[in-house]
Amino acid sequence: MQIRVPLRNSIKSKAKSLHLSEHICESAFDAKANYQDKASQRILCPVVSKHIAERMHHNALERCHLIKELRTVTMANRMERFGIELPTSGYPVYRESDTGRNYLLNKPTQRDLSELARRSGASLPTFVEMVRGQVRGQTAHDYRPNKSLVPEVLAKLCTSYQHLDNLKHRYGNNFALQTTVPPVTESISYNIRKEQDAWRCLVLDADLLDQWPEIIISPFGVVDKGGNDASISGRTIHDLSYPEGDSINDCTDPDSAIKPEYSHCDAVATEILRAKREHPHATVEIMAGDVASAFRNIRIHSNSVYLFAGKIEEANVLVIELSAPFGWSGSPGFYEVVGGAISHIHGFIYKAANPTGFFNYHWVDDHINVAPNVGTTLSEAERSLRFAMEAILGVEAINNEKFTQWKTRQRVLGLEFDSVVELVSMPQAKIDKARGIVASAYSAKFLTRKAYCSLMDSLRHVATCLRAARPFHQRLRVRQSNLNRFHHVPVPVALTPRAPASLQFPWGSWKPVCAASV
Structure with missing residues (x-):
């Protein structure tokens, strides 16, 4: 049982154009092989060959392994100067117990890094750069903490990218910020251990707060991820909105980061219909790709890491973020410079079946491909997307686990797109969840901010599929920005029968649609 609407009704009346720059892009491969699109005056690049893609992947793996080997050797040498022995690798990630699987932080690494901080007596920025110099090769001559961002590659592949200068400047030099703790769950321990092993955060003894009193502590939290139990497999959020009015997010300059501007998901429907018109005898298929760790690929400036710290009281642990965390208001904007670059490169690759460039839709770290099954178009579109991700990050x-197969019916962005019958569907699980949340809110007198946000998230896809629900959703959206974090607020009038008919939730239209599976 699903909410389903025709693709042609899900797109806006005005056709959407692909978000591609109109500037000229120099070819990254063979200038003579460039294809010029006369309509937009853009110079596109041919699909990267399988041989080049494989060679690049091999080189990227070699570089990754080399960095890890250098990390071990240089860190061992640094610790030896202070009479500390580098702990051996292989510390277990978890232990089984009578209560289930218990995830562990890397205690030997925590102990030895904490001792290095004490014996060196370094300030926090100096200590961070000391560690980064060993594990990331960050030096005064090459300040890039993320060596995957190669300036020469960026200049070659992103010549006409609108945020190229921002990309090279910010991610060659880090970015700097302008200027009651929840119980620890297995999700928090698991996620922090993963970041600790990847050197995207420092896990140290909590008594180092005496050495670095400037550190600001913000609590950790966990939210649902993929509908699973948040206490076991949730996403760890660094709650940088606490305390309200005096938090890191309150002090973040919103103008310091690019404001992400994402296209509505009806762009996917538009592309499906366009591809079907141009290739009436071929099936149009969809696939999705995902960037692993998303925001965590963006490093924090060593002078600003003191603003991004948290404590795990039960373990007497201090956690210092070295990468943009989930929960910081600046993370989406800073990541969009990178995500946009991936989309930019992919969109400037052409093939006979896509003479104006591959469809390059993305929403944060999710990248969507739509293409006709003509010749090798599908495999080359996927290769192009993987090439763009590797070239930038x-x-x-x-994230191979999130790369889907090509299908005519594909779930992306929380909706199911069917290119054969030209329908967009809302999965039954989401319908049931949304109806339950709305029913609870409908009968409640007050809602917390968390409950209100859950209501908005559940209704987002309902409003996409049911036009009659959009005024209702918009009314709630206006009120959301004014909610106080810790107070209970009266249920908005839009949820009650006393509201004008245009603002009431369309219960009557929802139930028949679900039952009839239109």
């Missing part, structure tokens, strides 16, 4: 940026 390296081999570890590809």
Whole structure:
């Protein structure tokens, strides 16, 4: 049982154009092989060959392994100067117990890094750069903490990218910020251990707060991820909105980061219909790719890491973020410079079946491909997307678990797109969840901010599929920005029968649609 609407009704009346720059892009491969699109005066690049893609992937793997080997050797030498022995690798990630699987932080690494901080007596920025110099090769001559961002590659592949200068400046030099703790769950321990092993955060003894009193502590939290139990497999959020009015997010300059501007998901429907018109005898298929760790690929400036810290009281642990965390208001904007670059490169690759460039839709770290099954178009579109991800962020940026197969019916962005029958569907699980949340809110007198946000998230896809729900959703959206974090607020009038008919939630239209599976 699903909410389903025709693709042709899900797109806006005005056709959407691909978000491609109109500037001229120099070819990254063979200038003579460039194809010029006369309509937009853009110079596109041919699909990267399988041989070049494989060679690049091999080189990226070699570079990744080399960095890890250098990290071990240089860190061992640094610790030896202070009479500390580098702990051996292989510390277990978890232990089984009578209560289930318990995830562990890397205690030997925590102990030895904490001792290095004490014996060196370094300030926090100096200590961070000391560690980064060993594990990331960050030096005064080459300040890039993320070596996957190669300036020469960026200049070659992103010549006409609108944020190229921002990309090279910010991610060659880090970015700097302008200027009651929840119980620890297995999700928090698991996620922090993963970041600790990847050197995207420092896990140290909590008594180092005496050495670095400037550190600001913000609590950790966990939210649902993929509908699973948040206490076991949730996403760890660094709650940088606490305390309200005096938090890191309150002090973040919103103008310091690019404001992400994402296209509505009806762009996917538009592309499906366009491809079907141009290739009436071929099936049009969809696939999705994902950038691993997303925001965590963006490093924080060593002078600003003191603003991004947290404590795990039960373990007497201090956690210092070295990468943009989930929960910081600046993370989406800074990541968009990178995500946009991936989309830019992919969109400037052409093939006979896509003479104006591959479809390059992305939403944060999710990248969507739509293409006709003509010749080798599908495999080359996927190769192009993987190439773009590796070129910008390296081999570890590809989340193979989230790369789907090509299908005519594909779930992307929380909706199911069917290119054969030209329908967009809302999965039944999301319908049930949304109806339950709305029913609870409908009968409640007050809602917390968290409950209100859950209501908005659940209704987002309903409003996409049901036009009659959009005024209702818009009314709630206006009120959301004014909610106080810790107070209970009256249920908005839009949820009650006393509201004008145009603002009431369309219960009558929802139930028949679900039952009839239109």
